[in-house]
Amino acid sequence: MNSTQEMKTTTAFLVLICSALCLQSQVSTPSEFLGYELGDRFTRHHRVVDYAKSLAAGSDRAIWEPYGRTSEFRELGVLVVTSEANQARLEALRLANMARAEGKGLPTDDPGVAFVWLSYNVHGNEAVCTEAALRSMHALVTGQDAGDGDVAAWLDNTVVIMDPCVNPDGRDRYVAFQDRTSGLTPNVNPGTVEHDEPWPGGRSNHYMFDMNRDWAWQTQVETQGRVTAYRRWLPQVHVDFHEQGVNSPYYFAPAAEPYHKIISPWQRKCQEHIGANNARWFDARGALYFTREVFDLFYPAYGDTWPLYNGAIGMTYEQGGSSRAGRAITTALGDTLTLAYRILNHHESGMSTVEESARRHKELIGQFAEYYSKNVSAPFGEHAGYVFPAGQDASKMAELLRILDANGIVYGKAPAVSSVQAYDYVSGRTSKRTVRAGDLLIDAHQPHGGILQVLMDPDPELSDSMTYDITAWALPHAMGLQAMALEARVKVSAEWTEAPQSKQASGAQRPYGWVLPGSGADAIRGLASMLAEGVTVRRADTGFALDGKVFSAGDFVITLRNNETVADLAGAVARAGVASHAAPVAVTSGRVTSGYDFGSSHYDAIQAPRIATVAGEGVSSLSAGEIWHHFENKLRYPINRVGALGDLDLDNLDVVVLPSGWYRMDDGDRNDLAAWVRGGGQLVAVGGACSAFSGQEGWGLNRYAEGERADIQAEEDRIQEAADERNAHDNAAQGLDPLPFAAQGRDRLRYDLPGAIFRAALDDTHPLADGYGSEYMTLRTSGRRFAALEDGNVAVLPPDDQGRPFSGHAGEMSIPGQKGSLVAGVHNMGRGSVVYLVDNPLFRAFWKSGHRLFDNAVFLGPSM
Ligand SMILES: [Zn+2]
Known part of the structure; x- marks a missing residue:
């Protein structure tokens, strides 16, 4: 072996050793x-x-x-x-x-x-x-x-x-x-x-x-x-x-x-x-x-x-x-x-x-x-399938399908079935119903039927009331869609295909302007997209007819006039159509055949609002996050986030959104806000933020209305007496003291309202209710309650349904206070207004049904 060979061999040997060692040492x-x-x-x-x-x-x-x-x-x-x-x-x-x-x-x-x-x-x-x-x-x-x-x-x-x-x-x-x-x-x-x-x-x-x-x-x-x-x-x-x-x-x-x-x-x-x-x-x-x-x-x-x-x-x-x-x-x-x-x-x-x-x-x-x-052969629960009738809001349906897909749940088109026993999510009753060909059908007999049954459960049954989270979440309520739960199985007849929907503007080639439908769940997304592009948009406060077509109150009118400086107006309108799942209609004239002409004061001009919110100490980070996420990912509209109330540059703001929180406002803070609202500001208080104004002179919000408190207390006393009697009876049977120490923690649960769905009555003539009918299923996540406003109620829990949740659990002592309480309302002050959203409509971003309420509160201020 010459020296070169020797070196080669040694090198090869070293490489071998090293690679073995290195492999070890690599871990x-x-x-x-x-x-x-x-x-x-x-x-x-x-x-x-x-x-x-x-x-x-x-x-x-x-x-x-x-x-x-x-x-x-x-x-x-x-x-x-x-x-x-x-x-x-x-x-x-x-x-x-x-x-x-x-x-x-x-x-x-x-x-x-x-x-x-x-x-x-x-x-x-x-x-x-x-x-x-x-x-x-x-x-x-x-x-x-x-x-x-x-x-x-x-x-x-x-x-x-x-x-x-x-x-x-x-x-x-x-x-x-x-x-x-x-x-x-x-x-x-x-x-x-x-x-x-x-x-x-x-x-x-x-x-x-x-x-x-x-x-x-x-x-x-x-x-x-x-x-x-x-x-x-x-x-x-x-x-x-x-x-x-x-x-x-x-x-x-x-x-x-x-x-x-x-x-x-x-x-x-x-x-x-x-x-x-x-x-x-x-x-x-x-x-x-x-x-x-x-x-x-x-x-x-x-x-x-x-x-x-x-x-x-x-x-x-x-x-x-x-x-x-x-x-x-x-x-x-x-x-x-x-x-x-x-x-x-x-x-x-x-x-x-x-x-x-x-x-x-x-x-x-x-x-x-x-x-x-x-799951496939004998699904859990009493429902064999679910139907969402065709023809419902395209945005809500898209969100429903997203959640179904994300959970691996399969669905398709229903065949026509003239009579099937079904639970109706809106009425809460079971009766004979009709399924129409082309409705969305989810057969419960499917591999991922487990999560399906849980997500669609109309009223999940608690084996114990000691839970620390919401107790109802049924998808139809969360999405705000009509649906029914079938007692007998119906098999899917065809693959689901979305109805072809034109999002292109229709109508005149050289339009006078456009009308964008305002009734969809994502209509404000369309509005926000136009405002972000500098378009001036008007909101019709009454229905009208034009070019042989009928339009509704709440629809958006975009005219060439006042938009001369927008470089691509037609494009902006088309993009708004896509964002809102609706097709803009081009119109030939500002003169309508019924209703008011476009130049009338019945069309409030909405210009891009300058919006701010507070995200810092004393504010619920969850609520601040929901608002931020909603603006960035849903509305795609700019929002200014400041660290504290005192950092709000009110002179340069049109809308302030206060997330839920524990605000330490003094009279000075409130007076500054009040002066700004009276001058035309729009203040939106979410969840716990409402408490900062409750009982304060001039803000219109109170825990109880005149005489209401005494009634509620009397009812609480009645419930307590009945419970005492029940306990005394049970305890006597077991030889126990009236309320054993060990039961006291549990007793507090009777005052809890961890999260349940209530049916609220809506004033659908108010702009805050644009996009809704006369009812709204609200997710209430705390026992906090406020009296109906003296004016400007938009949603309240009906006083006549005993204050019980439509779905989910509420502690018995929390119930008397819920009757007739405020869900959402507007208090006008001078040229501006305050919107109280008592139940957080952006909860965990999944309560799609509430989003429009929030969007209206932020963007439709000029119409309120
Ligand atoms: Zn953890």
Whole structure:
């Protein structure tokens, strides 16, 4: 061997050694990769993604699958971990899993591999979750750091999909705050700045939405990406990792009552099995935990319920800590709760869950396939299908279809059926009804029938009233659509195709102007789009006829006159038609054949309003976020967000929107606002913001009308007496004192109104009610009530229906106050007005039915 040969051989040998070593070293521990021990500090999101990608690059057990970007452009993705052999056939395993969900039972050639999905940090400031994900990703990929668990054996029959951070925008907001405020050594004193996160906190995403309320509605870009990815895999087990208060220990499944009735005995039982294994891990080192309390399974858009309604074992795990805990904090008992300890707990519950799922993989797969078969052959509940009559508002129908698609629910066209027993969502009654050919039909017999039945449930039955969220959400009410629930099955007759709808302007070639229909749910979107382009638009306050066509009050008139400076007026009008799902009509003259001519004062000119809102301390970040999201993503109209009431530049504003909040207004603040409104300003108060004006001279809003309070109290007393009598009777039977201490917490629930649907009566002649008929199903999410206004009521709860919700639960003591109370009203002051929207119409962005009320309040001020 000459020296050159020798060198070549040595080099080859070194390369061989190095590649073997490098392959090993490519899978670093989190601390090697990050440069600090897990728990010493919080990890920024891009480093989390980098680490996950390094695991995927360095190991044949893992791949990284991106599924989207957040609003702030952070990468979203999952690390899919399983054995090398399973990785080699991963797509086949995925397809086999999808076949289990077709509703045809378990295929005979099923490969027998289960899917477990672990979601971390949906609430950004529950920041331990992602740190724990780093540790658990490493453990699953390497097989180290998993206690006495045999990771390799787990991964032979299980695919683990880990989403290390569901909400990176919120989490990095929190991590930046931690980095900024905490020093070299964490300060455990809870009174210090590192334990006091500033507004709006990192819990929510960019638009300040709580993404653990969004699974079913998918209004947020992160949820849309994640659920699409989730539905591509459809796991048998899903864990949503959270944190609760500093002084709470650990919580895991089984969950507390109420459970939605659709949750199967098997799903209940399997939670127990997994919980028991978690308990075994926690007992081994004496960790404290609790189960079966606080966290219920009802509202369908959580990270535990939504997976449950899709056939998985959905669970929430809660570590004690949260935003306040920082890197270390002293608890009420004087212990120090460290980030490292919080990581350990979430890491172990994750490992334990994978272990128990792997142990039960056959059962999980079998029951999962069974769940989907049952949906197809014998759907849950009393309704066999749902019909949305054809010819309804195009925008609302589009939103309905979006939600159905996003949940994997299939639908089609109905055949004509002359007589079918059906529940009517508007009247609340069941009777013989007619289905017309071409109506939208959703057959309940379908694989995703579970989530369908929950979302369409006219009145979900609570197994226990102790819930902390809304108790009614039926899609027809949320969308404001007519629908019926069928008692007998009707099969879909044809694929759904949307009725062809011209959005192009029709009529004259060289028009005098255009009319854009104003009645649609998204009509104000069309208006806003024109205003944003500088178009002057007029709103007809009475119906009129022209060119042989009939137009309605509330329609928008656009004339060439006053729009001379708009470069592309016809284009702007056409774009408004698209935005509002309506076709503009070109007209030849300003002289009408009935009604008033266009030059008349019956057409109020609307010019682009300058709008501002408050988003800062003292304001509900959720409400501020809903408003921001609505302007940016729905109306696509500019809004000025200022940090405090005092920052509003009133002289240069036409509309101010006050989100729900806890305003500390003094008389000076109110006087400034009042002067601005009297001069022509339009003030819109949402939800809790109404309280800032209640009982204040000149603002027209009061808790109770004259004499009303005494009546309500008398009725409350009657209910209380009846309850006392009932309790005395029950307690005597059990030999108990009048109200045992243990029952007192529960007693307070009788005053609660966590969220229910009420039928409101509307004055549909008022511009605030444009786009509505004489009724509106309102979602009321608190017991707060105000008396009907002395003038300007637009929506009130009818005084004659006992104040009970149309759908959902209200504590019995909350009911007397609801009768006749205000839902939405306008109080005129000088040249301007105040709109009180007592029930937040933008709630979680999914109550589509309320959006028009909000839009009218903001844009139709000149007509009020
Ligand atoms: Zn949480």
